[in-house]
Amino acid sequence: MFFICGNTLLFTATINNNNAAFLDGSTVSCVELGHFSATFPLDLNLWHRRLAHHHYADVKKLTQGNLVTGMTLESKSTPDPICEPCLSGKNVCQPIPFIFSSLCSPSRPHPL
Secondary structure (H helix, E strand, O other): EEEEEEOOOEEEEEOOOOOOEEEOOOOOOHHHHHHHHHOOOHHHHHHHOOOOOOOHHHHHHHOOOOOOOOOOOOOOOOOOOOOOHHHOOOOOOOOOOOOOOOOOOOOOOOOO
């Protein structure tokens, strides 16, 4: 099979006896789109989220005490004191009410 677009052969495809399809072609790299990439600054908020919302003080200890390699804080911005996932994880719910049930079959009340 031939795949043609605008008189240009894009790629060919073949199917063997085992019904396996193979595409014959090459990929074209999009170097011109490389300038659109961006990264977030490696600040305390980002590492707090990456480490499953671990306490800010412990995240600082990891970087300042050289306990891990390759972890840096590039931004000196102060962390947001209101972290929605942390607050929702600390919410206290109502306790589950007790459920009383009989473990034997229903019985008839005994007359007095």
